[in-house]
Amino acid sequence: MTDATNSPSTGPMLSADGTPLKKSLQIALRRQKLRALALVAPLLLFVLISFIAPIADMLFRSVENEIVSETIPRTVIALEQWDYEDGNAAAPSDDVYAALYVDLSEAEEFKTHTRLGSRLNYETTGMSSLLRKTGRGIGRMDTDEYTKQFEALDPKWEDPAVWVAMMQSPGVAEILPETASAWQSWQRIVANKNDVLAEEQPEDFIYTMLYRDLIAQPASAVAAYSGSGAEMLQTADSAVDGFEAISLREQFLDIDEDWADAQIWGTIKAFSSPYTAGYFLSSVDLQLTPAGVEAQPENQQIYMLLFGRTMFMSMVIMGSCILLGYPIAYLLSNLPLRTSNLLLILVLLPFWTSLLVRTSAWKVLLQQQGVINDILVWLGLVGDGDRLVMINNQFGTIVAMTHILLPFMILPLYSVMKTIPPSYVRAAKSLGATNWTAFWRVYFPQSVPGIGAGSILVFILSIGYYITPELVGGTTGTFISNRIAYHISSSLNWGLAAALGTILLAVVLLLYWVYDRIVGIDNVSLG
Amino acid sequence: MVSTNTDDSFVVFDGVQKSYDGENLVVKDLNLSIAKGEFLTMLGPSGSGKTTCLMMLAGFETATNGAIRLGGKEINNIPPHKRGIGMVFQNYALFPHMTVAENLSFPLEVRKIGKSEREAKVKRALDMVQMGDFGGRRPAQLSGGQQQRIALARALVFEAELVLMDEPLGALDKQLREHMQFEIKHISDNLGITVVYVTHDQTEALTMSDRVAVFEDGRIQQLAPPDELYEQPKNSFVAQFIGENNTLMGKVEKIDKDLAVVRLDNGDLIDTVPVNVSGVGDRTLVSIRPERVEFNRERLLPDAHTLKAEVLEFIYMGDIYRTRLRVAGKDDFIVKTRNAPDQRRLKPGEMIEIGWRPQDCRALDA
Numbered sequence: 035m036t037d038a039t040n041s042p043s044t045g046p047m048l049s050a051d052g053t054p055l056k057k058s059l060q061i062a063l064r065r066q067k068l069r070a071l072a073l074v075a076p077l078l079l080f081v082l083i084s085f086i087a088p089i090a091d092m093l094f095r096s097v098e099n100e101i102v103s104e105t106i107p108r109t110v111i112a113l114e115q116w117d118y119e120d121g122n123a124a125a126p127s128d129d130v131y132a133a134l135y136v137d138l139s140e141a142e143e144f145k146t147h148t149r150l151g152s153r154l155n156y157e158t159t160g161m162s163s164l165l166r167k168t169g170r171g172i173g174r175m176d177t178d179e180y181t182k183q184f185e186a187l188d189p190k191w192e193d194p195a196v197w198v199a200m201m202q203s204p205g206v207a208e209i210l211p212e213t214a215s216a217w218q219s220w221q222r223i224v225a226n227k228n229d230v231l232a233e234e235q236p237e238d239f240i241y242t243m244l245y246r247d248l249i250a251q252p253a254s255a256v257a258a259y260s261g262s263g264a265e266m267l268q269t270a271d272s273a274v275d276g277f278e279a280i281s282l283r284e285q286f287l288d289i290d291e292d293w294a295d296a297q298i299w300g301t302i303k304a305f306s307s308p309y310t311a312g313y314f315l316s317s318v319d320l321q322l323t324p325a326g327v328e329a330q331p332e333n334q335q336i337y338m339l340l341f342g343r344t345m346f347m348s349m350v351i352m353g354s355c356i357l358l359g360y361p362i363a364y365l366l367s368n369l370p371l372r373t374s375n376l377l378l379i380l381v382l383l384p385f386w387t388s389l390l391v392r393t394s395a396w397k398v399l400l401q402q403q404g405v406i407n408d409i410l411v412w413l414g415l416v417g418d419g420d421r422l423v424m425i426n427n428q429f430g431t432i433v434a435m436t437h438i439l440l441p442f443m444i445l446p447l448y449s450v451m452k453t454i455p456p457s458y459v460r461a462a463k464s465l466g467a468t469n470w471t472a473f474w475r476v477y478f479p480q481s482v483p484g485i486g487a488g489s490i491l492v493f494i495l496s497i498g499y500y501i502t503p504e505l506v507g508g509t510t511g512t513f514i515s516n517r518i519a520y521h522i523s524s525s526l527n528w529g530l531a532a533a534l535g536t537i538l539l540a541v542v543l544l545l546y547w548v549y550d551r552i553v554g555i556d557n558v559s560l561g
Numbered sequence: 562m563v564s565t566n567t568d569d570s571f572v573v574f575d576g577v578q579k580s581y582d583g584e585n586l587v588v589k590d591l592n593l594s595i596a597k598g599e600f601l602t603m604l605g606p607s608g609s610g611k612t613t614c615l616m617m618l619a620g621f622e623t624a625t626n627g628a629i630r631l632g633g634k635e636i637n638n639i640p641p642h643k644r645g646i647g648m649v650f651q652n653y654a655l656f657p658h659m660t661v662a663e664n665l666s667f668p669l670e671v672r673k674i675g676k677s678e679r680e681a682k683v684k685r686a687l688d689m690v691q692m693g694d695f696g697g698r699r700p701a702q703l704s705g706g707q708q709q710r711i712a713l714a715r716a717l718v719f720e721a722e723l724v725l726m727d728e729p730l731g732a733l734d735k736q737l738r739e740h741m742q743f744e745i746k747h748i749s750d751n752l753g754i755t756v757v758y759v760t761h762d763q764t765e766a767l768t769m770s771d772r773v774a775v776f777e778d779g780r781i782q783q784l785a786p787p788d789e790l791y792e793q794p795k796n797s798f799v800a801q802f803i804g805e806n807n808t809l810m811g812k813v814e815k816i817d818k819d820l821a822v823v824r825l826d827n828g829d830l831i832d833t834v835p836v837n838v839s840g841v842g843d844r845t846l847v848s849i850r851p852e853r854v855e856f857n858r859e860r861l862l863p864d865a866h867t868l869k870a871e872v873l874e875f876i877y878m879g880d881i882y883r884t885r886l887r888v889a890g891k892d893d894f895i896v897k898t899r900n901a902p903d904q905r906r907l908k909p910g911e912m913i914e915i916g917w918r919p920q921d922c923r924a925l926d927a
Contacts, residue, residue: 455652455654457650457651457652457654458654458656460619460621460641460648460650460654461648461650461654461656462656462667463620463621463640463641463642464619464620464641464642464644464646464647464648464716464725465642465647465648465667465668465671465715465716465719466642466643466645466668466671466672466719467642467667467668467671468642468671469642471671472642475667476656479658480656480657480658
């Protein structure tokens with residue numbers, strides 16, 4: 035052939051104008067691709083913003099723990115030097131109390147110490163009230179002694195302008211590190227109050243830190259400083275040794291004895307990192323204690339039970355849906371179109387009534403003074419004294435949820451069965467198969483994709499079902515989702531709720547994977 | 562009608578009627594006897610009742626009245642799976658979740674035949690349709706023609722004596738269809754099986770069958786071997802349904818035992834064979850095949866009646882010429898001539914005289 039582009043020696047295939055064929059094809063397809071992207075873009079954006087992003091945020095919450103290191107950053111750093119030892123461990127040194135003092139002084143202004151208290155309360159009960167109490171007491175500590183002593187030494191220490199000038203001088207942060215750090219907190223506090231820094235006298239914790247810095251620094255270091263207020267500092271440095279010292283540890287213990295408890299400090303240390311596995315451990319009935327990972331106390335182990343129950347009941351509901359739905363779908367797919375359409379409307383009828391109404395209807399039917407019990411008693415099958423308990427337990431949940439989820443089984447089954455031509459069963463019969471053999475060997479295998487689709491649908495819906503178990507589940511019929519809802523709306527432990535949700539999601543994905551391995555996901559069809 | 566209830570009749574429909582709604586009969590009084598080893602085709606337009614008859618024979622429909630006998634035994638109340646009739650469906654109905662070999666093995670398994678024997682039979686059946694290498698494939702991986710062969714093999718693998726085929730070649734393209742027609746015919750001849758074949762394709766019916774039953778309006782209009790059906794249609798429906806056909810309307814002018822003279826509506830006279838006209842003055846539809854029309858005066862009988870015709874159109878079709886004429890006021894009269902060296906090509910506008918041998922022209926019911 036004379037067509038040069040076809041000759042193998044010229045390398046890649048070229049189009050008529052000499053550009054590589056692959057490239058011109060890409061250019062030709064790019065417009066199409068962009069068009070397609072533009073068409074799906076609104077939905078994509080909507081899904082991203084309203085679905086993917088919130089889910090990602092929730093998943094992130096299950097490990098996020100920045101509140102501790104953000105609220106009491108100095109304490110977290112100071113605690114690094116301290117190790118929890120089981121039992122009679124000593125409480126940390128005064129340095130840690132000093133760090134906590136500054137941290138809480140700032141947190142109290144921003145009221146973040148109560149949030150921290152709620153967070154740590156999930157791990158150790160009593161933390162919430164301890165922190166609230168400490169927040170109230172932190173401004174009434176005896177540390178005003180330091181302030182008074184500095185003022186007595188030189189009244190200029192009262193002047194905020196002097197402080198501002200001094201703290202802005204270069205080199206001051208080296209000789210007064212704790213004061214400089216506390217000063218930043220002070221700046222934020224003043225800004226929060228909409229006051230002017232140069233007009234507000236610093237609070238006691240600044241003086242306390244100044245005292246600690248001056249005690250800690252050798253005289254030579256202070257003498258080397260030549261910035262603003264150098265003279266005042268040198269005077270103070272030589273005088274601080276004679277100051278009356280206030281033990282911050284004692285001050286905290288005055289507010290609450292618990293501050294001497296190593297358990298409290300251990301909890302703070304254990305949950306000081308910005309990310310924690312604590313929520314996940316709680317989700318599987320473990321807990322992160324200062325001493326390491328331990329099982330929850332027996333009477334607080336609930337989540338594994340709930341996960342197991344959720345799985346088991348979802349399986350039972352799925353099984354009942356298959357048993358009830360298969361014959362109906364079979365009937366529907368084999369009736370003439372007019373009749374089957376009418377019956378299909380009946381199948382869909384439940385969707386037109388509120389979920390709440392349907393669930394409540396089951397309550398009316400199944401309760402002990404309800405319709406079914408009344409009939410059984412009237413028939414004499416059950417004595418008036420021992421009416422059956424059919425609601426507010428697992429049985430009630432299974433009945434109500436099977437009813438609610440049945441259409442989700444019937445519809446995929448129906449649409450798959452609709453596509454199975456009657457000639458297959460006829461062919462099987464003409465080949466000598468009995469009705470049962472024809473059904474079991476020929477019809478049933480072809481309806482398996484419908485069962486698969488329906489089962490996945492029903493199982494995944496029921497595993498995360500909330501309203502029905504909440505209403506008719508009682509104590510034995512509640513699902514893990516009810517617990518998640520409780521943590522979202524009542525206990526406000528969103529981290530734990532997120533961890534439970536994440537585990538639930540992982541379990542669903544795992545089951546999906548298992549299903550794919552066993553049955554094959556291409557074996558799922560909606561018709 | 563060919564003999565019913567003779568000793569060699571294998572399948573017998575005896576006065577069979579079928580109604581779905583209790584008001585209309587879909588099959589009206591069907592009497593049909595099929596000999597052992599015969600290839601019988603039920604041919605007819607859709608809705609003529611042919612498929613219903615097949616389904617009654619297979620057992621998927623019940624006869625409303627009358628008896629169906631197979632090998633002398635009445636089978637009306639025997640369920641389909643006990644009838645032992647092989648069947649090939651229109652869309653093949655190969656089980657998609659089984660391999661080809663499993664499909665073929667299925668009828669043997671339900672008959673509880675041992676594994677080794679099963680395998681031998683499956684292999685033999687696959688070889689018979691030249692699909693020996695395809696046992697491990699799924700039906701979806703096969704072409705239409707291959708699926709057709711497998712469906713045939715499956716209907717034959719359990720050695721049914723009677724095989725029903727419901728428009729089995731309907732989904733194939735023309736070339737493959739023609740090829741498969743011969744193949745099915747050969748296999749059925751070799752095995753000596755009885756075949757009841759349903760189709761609406763008359764070419765298929767003519768090329769394959771020993772006898773063809775033409776269905777219309779729930780009745781068999783004619784039951785005859787293909788040549789007889791084509792050349793000697795018994796009524797105007799069969800004449801027009803089978804093959805191409807020129808029709809002219811007229812009145813019987815004179816009638817003998819085997820010759821009738823018909824005066825056409827424009828006054829011309831023609832010679833015909835009286836088929837179902839009873840006497841002089843009857844309205845009749847005269848039927849003549851396009852290839853039996855002659856316009857070469859020398860080849861006609863000296864005293865034959867001829868008609869004047871005007872050539873309207875000449876179509877070259879390769880093996881034949883197809884010429885459209887205006888004859889007796891109708892302009893859809895077709896003449897087919899063989900493309901032979903001595904054949905004349907007519908030109909549009911040319912005036913010719915046409916005629917035929919009287920036995921090729923049949924005076925039928927109007």
